[in-house]
Amino acid sequence: MPAPLVxxxxxLDQLAGKLGGSRADAKRTLTAVEDVVLDNLRExxxxxxxxxxxxxVRLKAATSARKGRNxxxxxxxxxxxxxxxxxxxxxxxxxxxxxxxxIEKAKKVIGG
Numbered sequence: 001m002p003a004p005l006v007x008x009x010x011x012l013d014q015l016a017g018k019l020g021g022s023r024a025d026a027k028r029t030l031t032a033v034e035d036v037v038l039d040n041l042r043e044x045x046x047x048x049x050x051x052x053x054x055x056x057v058r059l060k061a062a063t064s065a066r067k068g069r070n071x072x073x074x075x076x077x078x079x080x081x082x083x084x085x086x087x088x089x090x091x092x093x094x095x096x097x098x099x100x101x102x103i104e105k106a107k108k109v110i111g112g
Contacts, residue, residue, distance in 0.1 A: 037049065037055065050093075051094055051095035052093055052096045053096060057086060060087060065081040066078070
């Protein structure tokens with residue numbers, strides 16, 4: 001079972017509480033942060049968001065077609081080539097790592 005998702009509305013309420021303002025103020029702040037982050041990603045710049053996460057654009061190399069095997073049947077197959085692509089990598093920083101709950105607490109929330 002996946003962890004409960006904090007919705008946009010809940011996030012805005014929490015942010016408004018931390019800022020001591022309205023939900024509209026929180027929405028403007030969050031939108032401004034999103035705009036700055038996306039502008040930097042568009043320029044292929046690495047961006048650190050507080051002490052929580054670092055985002056960076058990375059290039060994935062093209063792969064050539066290769067032979068493989070269907071694990072269910074053992075039949076030989078050709079795995080298609082993939083063109084080079086660009087994606088975003090998110091790396092947790094110290095703040096996020098320290099905020100991770102204990103195993104016991106995570107099991108209570110997520111299950112397992």
